[in-house]
Amino acid sequence: MKIAVYPGSFDPVTLGHLDIIVRASKLFDKLIVGVLNNNIKSPLFLVEERVNMLSEVTKGLPNVEVQSFSGLLVDFAKNNNANAVVRGLRAITDFEYELQMAQTNRILSEQVDTIFLTTNIEYSYLSSSTVKEVAMFGGDISKFLPKEVVPKVLEKYNHKK
Ligand code: ADP
Numbered sequence: 001m002k003i004a005v006y007p008g009s010f011d012p013v014t015l016g017h018l019d020i021i022v023r024a025s026k027l028f029d030k031l032i033v034g035v036l037n038n039n040i041k042s043p044l045f046l047v048e049e050r051v052n053m054l055s056e057v058t059k060g061l062p063n064v065e066v067q068s069f070s071g072l073l074v075d076f077a078k079n080n081n082a083n084a085v086v087r088g089l090r091a092i093t094d095f096e097y098e099l100q101m102a103q104t105n106r107i108l109s110e111q112v113d114t115i116f117l118t119t120n121i122e123y124s125y126l127s128s129s130t131v132k133e134v135a136m137f138g139g140d141i142s143k144f145l146p147k148e149v150v151p152k153v154l155e156k157y158n159h160k161k
Helices: 015-027 047-057 073-079 092-108 128-136 150-160
Strands: 003-008 030-036 064-069 084-089 113-118
Touching: 003 015, 003 073, 015 030, 015 084, 015 113, 030 047, 047 064, 073 084, 073 092, 084 092, 092 113, 128 150
Parallel strands: 003 030, 003 084, 030 064, 084 113
Antiparallel strands: none
């Protein structure tokens, strides 16, 4: 069975992430979306909230599972018997960091290879941070996010006001 992990902060999950999830789920028998429980960045959503949003938007994809993780990505992959890591590449600016990460992970574990999916052009500009910025200033975020996620982001910013 071919198992891959797709790691990220997903703060919040965007249509760009979802596109990568749908496409990667067709390439592997099982895809585990790994939500990074990262205490360095200060996320808008708690890790449990991010897991719940991802579970909701992927509920129609039977071979996709969502889990949170902390620590090394290669350990998370190994613990789930995954030998591939999926990452999305939007633009050349993503490349340098992604290459560095992929090579570091290869050195940490030869069993884990990183597979890059290039973004759907429609979403190549899209990032969670841009969406948060637009939301903060009251802009329309409905074109960027799965419909279930839009009210959750708006709610966060209404609470902050
Ligand atoms: P991180 O916190 O690791 O940067 P993100 O949650 O921002 O993670 O993104 C997770 C993964 O999804 C990364 O590989 C990122 O390049 C990819 N990604 C983010 N936005 C898009 C998009 N619009 N199209 C394709 N891939 C994307």
